[in-house]
Amino acid sequence: MDTSSVAAARPAGPFSDLLVIDLTHVLNGPFGTNILADLGARVIKVEQPGHGDDTRLYGPFVNGQSLYFSFVNRGKESIVLDLKADADRKVFLNIVRKADVLAENFRPGTMQRLGFSYEALSAINPRLIYASSSGFGQTGPMASYPAYDTIVQAMSGILDATGFPDGPPTRVGTSLSDLCGGVFMFSGIASALYDRQKTGKGAHVDVAMFDATLAFLEHGFMSYVATGRAPGRIGNRHPYMAPFDVFEARDRQFVICCGNDSLFQKLCHAVARPELATDARFADNLGRMENSAALKAELERTLRGQDASHWLQVIHEAGVPVGPLLDIAEAAALPQTAARNMVIEAGGVRMPGNPIKISTYADPAVRPGAPSLDEHGASLRHEFAAVTAVPDCAGR
Known part of the structure; x- marks a missing residue:
């Protein structure tokens, strides 16, 4: 497929005039650049010779496509470049000269060894936004430390804080640190682009997965700040409000969230237990927190008498926040999911949609899929073939 076909298929968005060089791989960086692509940017994914992005080899697969790769690389163009080879370096630098953004998530020092540091590339394109996302950032004693999502979850404290008091530390059920890093990379790029409108100058955006996870704690x-100690694991309950937990009905579990005394009183009347609202143990949130186990036992003694569907209806009608405990298949099938266009098709594959809805742009239910390896290589090499007199960053 040539690049003009990709441009025709690319959705309109606030970043439609941007050219992004995507040197990222696996999940953290591609998730951030995927947001840019969803919002209209032209994203050129530069992949290494051989098999390209490692995730092209990761399952699960549908019709020979890696969903791991497809979910975060939709709508991008792919070119294979050997950044150590002179001819490919020249093509790469010609793209840099025209680019608005470069995103990379190599281990710190890799781009500098290639001769493509921020300082080197900004010398030939002063307006370039150069975004680096790594496990621990570009500075500090752990800057060069290798990291995957689970390592960052373990070292940030979130793995230790997740689970039940009598259970082991538990990894969050998604690659949270990777995804947080990608979101903050996108946020940093958008912020630097806004600043460039005022200053005319590019900037280096430095994002660490560790920092991003710590910010989400x-x-x-x-x-920790209040007590000087790490909090213990508390399962599904809220650390500062009660009742705010998962509860057992006759047939399945569901969630009730009472954030104040008024909601608790409404809940007690909705479940026909008005005496709980006047029980001295539960009269205010502090008391309910101190007696949360007893309160949960009292509520579940009643809740186990009816199916969850009954309680979801009567508690909702009472104005108390309540919701079913769904699995992923059930969440994907919700009418609300469809109404928000949060399951789309890209390249013939169903995947999560774009959560950013902007009134002035359409939110297509069908989007361009992820590229095959080097799918746009020939047309991109032709487009960026002209070599200027400016030497490359290694002085060649």
Whole structure:
């Protein structure tokens, strides 16, 4: 497929005038650049010779496509470049000269060894936004430390804080650190682009998965600041509000969230247990937190008498936040999911949609799929073939 065909298929969006060089791989970086592509940017994914992005080899596979790769690389163009070979370096630098953004998630020092540091590339394109996302960032004693999502979850404290008090530390059920890093990479790029409108100058965006995960700890960090100790694992309940937990009905579990005394009183009347609202143990949130186990036992003694569907209806009608406990298949099938266009098709594969809805742009239910390896290599080499008199970053 040539690049003009890709341009025709690319959705319109606020970043439609941007050219992005995507040197990222696996999940962290591609997730951030995928947001740019979803919002209209032209994203050229530069892949290494051989098999390209490692995730092209990761399952699960549908019709020979890696979903791991497809989910975060839709709508991008692919070119294979050997960044150590002179001819490919010249093509790469010609793209750099026209690019608005370069994103990379190599281990710190890799781009510098290739001669493509921020300082070197900004010398030939001062307006370039150069975004680096890594496990621990570009500075500090652990900058060169290798990292995958689970390592960062373990070292940030979130793995230790997840699970039940009598159970082991538990990894969050998604690659949270990778995804947080990708979201903050996107945020940093968008912020630097906004600043460039005022200054005319590019910038280096430095994002660490560790920093991103630490920033998401919130409640756990509050407890640490307040007590000086790491909080223990508390399962599904809220650390500061009760009842705010998963509860057992006759047939399945569901969730009730009471964030204040008024909601608790409404809940007690909805489940026909008005005496709980006047019980001295549960009269205010502090008391309910101190007696959370007893309160849960009292509520479940009643809740186990009816199916969850009954309680979902009566508690919702009482104005108390309540929701079913769904698996992924059930969540994907919700009418709300369809109404928000959160399951789309890209390249013949169903995948999560774009959560950013902007009133002035369409949110297509069908989007361009992920590219095959070097699918656009020939047309991109032709487009960026002209070599200027400026030497490359290694002085060649």
